[in-house]
Amino acid sequence: MAGLAVSLRAVTKVYDNGVMALGPLDLDVTKGEFVSLLGPSGCGKSTALRLIAGLNAPTSGTVGVFHRPGEERAGHSIGFVFQEPTLMPWTSVRENVRLPLKLARAAAAEANARVSEALTQVGLAEFADAYPRELSGGMKMRVSLARALVTDPDLLLMDEPFAALDEITRFRLNNDLLSLWRNLHKTVIFVTHSVFESVYLSQRVVVMSARPGRITAEIRIDAPEPRGEEFRTSVDYAGYCREVSNALAPSYSGLPGS
Template identity: 45%
Template sequence: MQHMASLTRLHEVAEPTAIEVARLSHVYAGPEGGVPALEDISMKVAAGRFVVIVGPSGCGKTSLLMMLAGLRHQTEGTILCNERPINRPDPARVGVVFQEASLFPWLSAVDNIEFPLALRGMPKEERRRHAEAMLRLVGLEGFGGRYPHELSGGMKQRVSIARGLVQDPPVLLMDEPFAALDEQTRMTMGHELLRIWSTTRKTVVFITHSLTEAVYLADEVLVMSARPGRIIDRIPVTLPRPRTYEMMATDTFGRLRDRIWQQIRKTTQPGLA
């Protein structure tokens, strides 16, 4: 029954656009002049959709995410979030979940989750109420007092997700959040993330290296080329929701996974394509 919300996604009406990137390019200042990092990126993400970006290492996917978060500035092009431009961090609109070691080790789990609220000067009791609700959402009730070094890798990422969601932003950006986890934990966390997503109905942009993870999670997979990063393929994932582990063994899953792999192979080893 927790997947009721996601079932309704099958009948998509014209949803408002949560993120719109238009003709975005980025050039780094290198020692010998500018290095093009991102080239002519355009994308639209409808509200409530789960979009996964994959691409070879160094293709600029993390840079793109940093720009969506307002943490870095693109050289050209615009980013709209809920129809307003993003040019600096706006936690009310965008929450970010980083790779593993991003929790503050000197704060307990619940204090980590409260961190964004504390920055806004929200009173202690109100903060605690929000944080406790988030702990329940990510399945960590009763673990709030633990420090990050007392939590497993998967639990740490649950705390990170809770921290990303605590201000209830409509958009959640995730930068390879499960990259440091072992495969079994990673599968479980992917499943958990879909459960959390289906109850909160956020728009998610998720970066990963794992093709299986991409197909399993996404409504749509965007494939990026080697540097300078461009979007070379947009693959709608037609698998029904809720997703199940059994789907990984289906032909559809295999074909989608293979299509992404072929694209990445082409862009990294053009001679072999």
């Protein structure tokens, strides 16, 4: 298992109502890789992410998440960014980011340093004392990202974090996320509905079928780093988007409205 961050083997998930959401699913993600899960609504992308995070248990199969030595405690090796920022409205940005460290009973001096570092990483150091109601949608998502980074996780799981944002803000956050990934050397698994976003961000796009979700294609995006607007407007980018779209198309056949 050397070099692996995540390994799923024959994983299925059947909910209590009898709906089979996933599987069987096999997936390996190497340490430091940026992988996007792409597929239609209800195909089990978010379910897979929650299984990896340990928030749910698979019905069958095995989920392996490989931690740094000594970092298995309290889930610190995994950071999770949800689709909604889920911030506490009654307290400041600083205290929202501090929450995971508070739950882990981290020493005050260490927590203060980590919170300051995380806010600097996402460009919000000057908004530490602001409240969520004073922030834009993109800034709220940056707070959510800082909260996920504050424990210095090996693995960052992101469940459609930019889906509700306008296009310009989304592009900017895509660029900032890539910069963080390059600088912090995290493993990222990113769930999205957007072909364009998946190609721009990822080293590998994993395409999933309609429910029950299975992997139907894996497309490696061999684009030079660092990526920027030159890549987003390039012939290579358009070609990759076409390839991913073609791989995704069968997942929508037979769905309502298709």
